[in-house]
Amino acid sequence: MAQAFHLRLITERAGGGDPIIRERDVAGPEAGIGRAPDNDVILADLAVDLKHARMRFAGDGRVVLETVSGAPFTVDGRSTQRAEIDLARGPVAGFGSYRLAFETAEDGATVTVTREDDDHHPAPSVFSLQARVFNRRNMAWVLGSTIALICLLVPLFLSGVLAPRIHPDQQWSSGPLSKAHAFLETDCKACHVKNFQAVRDDACQSCHGAGDAAPKSLARAREAGSPFEPLLASDHAPRDKLEAATPLPASLGGKVSTLVQRAVGHPTDRCASCHIEHTKAGPVPGSTPEAPMDHKPRLVVVQDCASCHSQLKMRLKTTELVDTPNWEKHATFKAMVVTSAGPKPTFQRIALNTAPQERNGLTFPHDLHLQPLGGVARQAIVLGKNKGYGAALECASCHRPDAGGTGFQPIEMERDCGSCHSLAYARGSDGRLLELPHGELQKVVDTLAGRRLTGGAGSNRQRPGTIRPEAFSATGASAYRATFSRGGACYDCHTVAWEGDTVRMAPVSLTQRYLPRGGFDHSVPEHGGPGQAKAGGFECADCHKAQTSARSGDVLIPDLKSCATCHGQTTAQIAAADDADCTTCHSFHAPGQATPKPGHPPLETLRWTQQVARLGD
Amino acid sequence: MSQVGGHTERVRHRTHEGFLRHRSFFWAQVATALCVVVVGVYFFVARDLAEPPNGGSWLGYLLGTMSAGLIVWLACLGVRKRVITAGHYSLKAWVSAHVYLGLSLTILATLHTGFQFGWNIHTLAYVLMMAVIVSGALGVWAYATLPQRLHGNRGETTRRQMLDTIGSLDAQLHEAAQPLDRAAADVVRLSIEQTDLGGSFWKRLTQSYGDCANRRALARLRALPAPGSAVQAEALTKVESLMQQKADALSLARRQMGITALLEAWLFVHIPATFALLAALIAHIVSVFAYW
Numbered sequence: 001m002a003q004a005f006h007l008r009l010i011t012e013r014a015g016g017g018d019p020i021i022r023e024r025d026v027a028g029p030e031a032g033i034g035r036a037p038d039n040d041v042i043l044a045d046l047a048v049d050l051k052h053a054r055m056r057f058a059g060d061g062r063v064v065l066e067t068v069s070g071a072p073f074t075v076d077g078r079s080t081q082r083a084e085i086d087l088a089r090g091p092v093a094g095f096g097s098y099r100l101a102f103e104t105a106e107d108g109a110t111v112t113v114t115r116e117d118d119d120h121h122p123a124p125s126v127f128s129l130q131a132r133v134f135n136r137r138n139m140a141w142v143l144g145s146t147i148a149l150i151c152l153l154v155p156l157f158l159s160g161v162l163a164p165r166i167h168p169d170q171q172w173s174s175g176p177l178s179k180a181h182a183f184l185e186t187d188c189k190a191c192h193v194k195n196f197q198a199v200r201d202d203a204c205q206s207c208h209g210a211g212d213a214a215p216k217s218l219a220r221a222r223e224a225g226s227p228f229e230p231l232l233a234s235d236h237a238p239r240d241k242l243e244a245a246t247p248l249p250a251s252l253g254g255k256v257s258t259l260v261q262r263a264v265g266h267p268t269d270r271c272a273s274c275h276i277e278h279t280k281a282g283p284v285p286g287s288t289p290e291a292p293m294d295h296k297p298r299l300v301v302v303q304d305c306a307s308c309h310s311q312l313k314m315r316l317k318t319t320e321l322v323d324t325p326n327w328e329k330h331a332t333f334k335a336m337v338v339t340s341a342g343p344k345p346t347f348q349r350i351a352l353n354t355a356p357q358e359r360n361g362l363t364f365p366h367d368l369h370l371q372p373l374g375g376v377a378r379q380a381i382v383l384g385k386n387k388g389y390g391a392a393l394e395c396a397s398c399h400r401p402d403a404g405g406t407g408f409q410p411i412e413m414e415r416d417c418g419s420c421h422s423l424a425y426a427r428g429s430d431g432r433l434l435e436l437p438h439g440e441l442q443k444v445v446d447t448l449a450g451r452r453l454t455g456g457a458g459s460n461r462q463r464p465g466t467i468r469p470e471a472f473s474a475t476g477a478s479a480y481r482a483t484f485s486r487g488g489a490c491y492d493c494h495t496v497a498w499e500g501d502t503v504r505m506a507p508v509s510l511t512q513r514y515l516p517r518g519g520f521d522h523s524v525p526e527h528g529g530p531g532q533a534k535a536g537g538f539e540c541a542d543c544h545k546a547q548t549s550a551r552s553g554d555v556l557i558p559d560l561k562s563c564a565t566c567h568g569q570t571t572a573q574i575a576a577a578d579d580a581d582c583t584t585c586h587s588f589h590a591p592g593q594a595t596p597k598p599g600h601p602p603l604e605t606l607r608w609t610q611q612v613a614r615l616g617d
Numbered sequence: 618m619s620q621v622g623g624h625t626e627r628v629r630h631r632t633h634e635g636f637l638r639h640r641s642f643f644w645a646q647v648a649t650a651l652c653v654v655v656v657g658v659y660f661f662v663a664r665d666l667a668e669p670p671n672g673g674s675w676l677g678y679l680l681g682t683m684s685a686g687l688i689v690w691l692a693c694l695g696v697r698k699r700v701i702t703a704g705h706y707s708l709k710a711w712v713s714a715h716v717y718l719g720l721s722l723t724i725l726a727t728l729h730t731g732f733q734f735g736w737n738i739h740t741l742a743y744v745l746m747m748a749v750i751v752s753g754a755l756g757v758w759a760y761a762t763l764p765q766r767l768h769g770n771r772g773e774t775t776r777r778q779m780l781d782t783i784g785s786l787d788a789q790l791h792e793a794a795q796p797l798d799r800a801a802a803d804v805v806r807l808s809i810e811q812t813d814l815g816g817s818f819w820k821r822l823t824q825s826y827g828d829c830a831n832r833r834a835l836a837r838l839r840a841l842p843a844p845g846s847a848v849q850a851e852a853l854t855k856v857e858s859l860m861q862q863k864a865d866a867l868s869l870a871r872r873q874m875g876i877t878a879l880l881e882a883w884l885f886v887h888i889p890a891t892f893a894l895l896a897a898l899i900a901h902i903v904s905v906f907a908y909w
Contacts, residue, residue, distance in 0.1 A: 035795060035802075036796075044791075044795055046791060046794050046795075046797075046802040046803075046805055046806045046809070047802075047806060049798075049799050049802075050796075050798055050799070069799065071799070121780070121784050122780055122814055123780075124776040124777050124780060126780070126814055126815050126874075127776050127815070127870075127873060127874050127877050128877060128881060129818060129821070129877070129878050129881045129882065129885065131818075131885075134885075136884060136885055136888040136889060137888075139885070139888075139889035139892075140888050140889040140891070140892035140893075141892065142889075143889050143890070143892055143893035143896070144889075144892035144893055144895060144896040145896070146896075147741075147893050147896040147897050147900065148896040148899065148900065151738045151741065151896070151897060151900040151904075152896070152899060152900035152903055152904070155904065156903065156904075156907060169904075169908070171736075171737050171738050171741075172737065172738055172739075172904035172905075172907070172908055173735070173737055174671070174672070174673075174733070174735070174737060174739050174905075175671075175733055175735055176735075188908055192907075192908040192909070195907045195908075196906055196907055196909065197909065198909040199909070253675070257675050266909060276668050279668060279669050279671050279673075279733065298668065298669065300668045
């Protein structure tokens with residue numbers, strides 16, 4: 001029986017639905033496959049050659065497929081040029097997009113020809129931009145979650161873990177720290193101790209706490225790596241008093257802001273409320289451009305002095321402070337006056353306008369000593385320049401500036417008076433003068449015991465070298481009594497009282513600082529300090545009326561109106577005019593001292609200089 | 618052609634009011650007023666602030682809250698546009714407000730920074746916001762100008778018709794090439810199977826289709842040796858003519874794609890940058906309060 005290929009040609013309809021099936025027999029034993037019309041199996045695909053292959057029966061249910069044009073075809077997915085196939089296994093041959101499925105037939109083989117529709121008709125969406133990987137949605141999610149991870153979650157939860165190596169929370173820093181705090185740039189937690197809690201004073205005070213906490217503060221600053229010794233700051237007043245005394249700001253906006261900030265845990269009375277970090281150092285009112293204010297955190301005035309120091313008693317019943325709503329209403333100075341001298345002197349602050357008198361145990365007429373002519377001047381001239389005199393006495397002959405020039409060293413008898421006021425009472429066996437031990441009454445009494453006065457009492461002033469030690473001998477009146485009586489060496493300067501034969505004499509007690517609640521800087525040229533003062537500046541005598549003071553009890557401190565000749569004036573009124581800002585004389589953290597002006601070197605407080613170099617390298 | 622375009626334009630002016638001039642620039646006026654007020658307040662208040670202007674002052678918080686609220690609302694357009702309503706809260710009104718209030722954000726947020734910038738999350742959020750706004754502005758320009766160009770290019774042909782034309786030409790090519798031998802058939806297959814209609818963004822934008830498969834096929838077709846039979850010669854002539862027609866159809870479609878690419882490109886910055894901005898904004902806000 002002749003073998004034949006039974007072809008079943010299946011064509012899918014374009015619009016769907018049942019496919020068109022055509023059947024045709026090709027008498028064997030051989031059939032051509034190709035695109036040309038003269039093939040037995042015509043495959044209209046340009047991937048198929050005109051005469052591509054042929055198939056023939058190879059007996060025993062087998063068919064051989066082999067290429068004619070040399071181009072390959074596939075059998076069961078494998079590319080080949082010749083294949084002998086077993087019809088019983090239902091092999092499938094592929095030519096371009098056509099599939100030829102072979103099956104056993106009674107008289108040969110059934111070949112089902114189908115075409116895989118390569119449906120590559122583009123949709124109109126091809127006109128729009130499309131991206132498989134970098135499409136909008138992917139990019140949105142990837143970018144968004146990357147930023148959330150790197151910029152939020154890692155810094156929030158892993159900063160502590162990663163801290164030794166990297167500091168992911170540094171990206172949260174909204175601006176640079178001041179030079180003083182720059183060493184903390186990578187250690188956010190040093191100040192931001194607890195998440196979602198505004199920087200508390202404890203954090204600041206761990207390095208800046210004054211008083212008892214000072215040693216701990218310094219140690220902590222060192223441990224934190226500070227190249228500078230921290231400025232130790234005290235509270236302006238005890239905390240509870242500050243809280244009670246501070247009113248809400250005057251403006252409505254200020255009130256709202258303060259109350260809101262208080263409510264949300266960002267109170268405005270923290271260190272960090274005034275000392276602002278992470279912000280550029282803007283112009284500070286009154287500062288010169290060269291003043292290195294960026295060395296310190298930016299200072300912001302949250303409450304000015306007057307807002308608390310007005311009607312203070314209404315908020316703080318116990319206060320003794322007088323209201324100072326403004327410069328014009330500044331209270332009269334109250335000088336610290338000695339009310340009784342002695343080993344335990346008593347002091348009292350008394351208003352200057354009541355012309356207080358001191359009881360300091362000293363007899364010292366300033367007017368006599370400052371006379372340009374007369375005995376004192378004469379003696380100073382005779383002493384000569386070698387001894388530091390050589391002309392009539394002036395203030396500086398006795399009042400010597402302290403190290404900073406701000407104030408003065410305490411008066412010392414031996415140094416400041418001793419050049420004229422001799423303590424010598426006798427000449428020793430070696431010819432040297434013997435002097436009374438100043439400041440030790442009992443020793444003086446013991447030294448003079450048994451000595452007698454040879455000359456009359458009330459002898460001339462004695463000075464070293466010209467002393468007449470023969471004044472005392474073993475005979476005559478009591479040298480002890482003479483010394484402590486009018487004309488005697490001690491009586492000249494000391495307030496002396498007698499109880500029978502016993503002398504009563506208190507040590508001299510001089511006030512070192514008459515105005516302890518404010519700072520006054522004598523080193524300023526306009527205040528009589530060295531350097532060129534502006535017109536209108538003061539000399540000592542402009543403030544201290546010493547030349548007309550006959551009693552040592554006079555308090556020679558000027559009242560506020562002397563300050564007001566320049567402070568609070570304009571340069572049009574007086575060349576030496578200056579501001580009358582509270583902080584000029586009253587530092588906030590140490591009300592008893594003046595605030596260093598912006599022009600002053602603020603780095604003065606940044607010590608540990610040997611380590612500063614480390615900052616630069 | 619220009620006659621037709623002009624006519625259409627006049628008709629559009631009469632009947633259609635775009636989102637830019639919606640309600641006689643109502644939202645443009647609102648945004649301008651907002652900017653003027655905010656700038657005025659800033660320069661009036663900033664002088665009196667105790668601290669240098671920054672996001673942490675009360676004015677800073679106010680501007681920051683307004684800006685953050687605006688950003689979230691602006692981002693909601695993505696949700697809003699998927700819901701169709703009409704009237705005052707129509708999508709057109711929404712888009713109009715989105716554009717103008719979005720532009721006003723450049724002023725609000727810049728003042729919120731107090732002009733303090735640095736390498737930190739806060740400035741990152743600002744930069745991303747500006748990227749979103751700038752890309753959005755490009756989008757406004759695109760929507761205002763490109764539809765005309767699209768129309769001018771396609772005339773009365775729809776996109777579907779353009780694709781159908783190319784598909785039909787491919788079918789005809791396939792049909793016409795049947796008598797051709799393998800070398801010629803491969804050339805035709807190159808045109809049918811390898812022609813990439815659009816291609817990458819840059820290809821669309823620059824219209825650089827020098828390596829177009831159809832163009833290469835045409836060149837190779839002309840270089841083929843003389844055909845063996847008259848049937849094949851006829852087929853070749855027909856194929857060449859079809860490929861030429863296909864080249865014309867392709868360039869029309871590709872010009873359309875180029876303009877469409879311009880029209881859509883800004884969204885590839887606008888949308889991802891918006892999501893990045895939202896993340897950075899959250900990080901900015903959380904970080905500020907975490908390290909208060």
